[in-house]
Amino acid sequence: MIAFLGQGRMGVPMARRLVEAGHKVTTWRRGSGVTAAEAVDGAELVITMLSDPAAVREVLTAALPGLRPGATVVEMSTIGPEAVRELRALLPETVALVDAPVLGSVGPAADGTLVVLAGGELSGCREVLSVFGTVRETGPLGSGAAMKIAVMSAIVPAQVLVAETLAYGAAHGVERDTLIDVLAGTPVGQVAERLRTPPAETRYALGLAAKDLELAAWEGASMATAARRRLQDARAAGLGDRDVTAVAEFVGDRADDRAGEAVARRAVPLNLSTIPATNGAYSHAVRVGDMLYVSGQAAFDDQGDVVGPGSLRTQAEHIFAVTTRILADQGATWQDVAFIRTYLTGMDDILELRDVRDQYVTGTPPASTTVEVSKLFKPGLVMEMDLIVALPRGSAG
Structure with missing residues (x-):
């Protein structure tokens, strides 16, 4: 049996x-009502196709209780080699790991x-992988x-380069x-x-292209860095779910640096x-220039129900995992967090919060405040947390 975790595009x-192809497949997605551990229970092969390293880590951590000894995990998302090494350390030695990202939309x-x-x-997955196309070992x-990251370091900046070329041509009267x-x-x-006729549907999301270049960041990668900044600005302007070709529209609308600076401010x-949707009265976060303000995060599932009512550890694990995805969306990590404010309905179990926090906040800690309150806005909640983040240079345009 194959468990396929991730049902996106x-x-x-x-x-x-x-x-x-005749395989017995169990699929899993967020909000399905089935836990990741239940989805992988008994599976010989577990395939992950998720949005980013934080999501893969979260889902596989949740799946650990259901992974059978001798199973093989095939990680097919685009997460970079460092994240693959972290997964190898996370998984039991009895579970094999293969990294197999794909080229194509x-x-x-x-x-x-x-x-x-x-x-x-x-050896345990070559035949299955061939169902998807050509396997390059x-x-x-x-x-x-x-x-995968090396290839995207060439392909994605080329997309941005051509978008800027078209914008230059339009500014000088050249017919597109x-x-x-x-x-x-x-x-x-x-x-x-x-770019002649951009696709109506999203094949390769602009937000994912920005994430891929964030993973590719290394000292000296000047072209990739410049392209990443363009894509991050376009994502912040609301184009993250559009096809990456929408970067041409974004660049064309901002023909000079002053307009781009106004977007950043x-x-x-x-x-x-x-992550679970808000109620419409607030946003998950707001970016202003190179600062990110993350709204108070509480432990809710996709149906809006409280996760782990009354359990500080369970809610802390959920909140830190969700907040990690918000940070990753803007090219940030916990190392970029300047301030954490935590609200607790009781201090008795604060050491459990520290245990969870220490898994994410390492090195020099940020400024922080922990406040005890009589209650939070929904019964069963025992923790809420908000952040102020100084985005890495280049991530905020």
């Missing part, structure tokens, strides 16, 4: 390919024409993840289709053709689709 067609996922970049020992564990025709005969021709509400 890529996960749905990939799981369908497995079913059509929704169409190839449905057609079975993806390129699978697989690192690690594939890249070497030891982590090499597939590294290969004629410019694309000329570019078609150059090494960036394929990228330019994608204004307050931009941020609401992530990967």
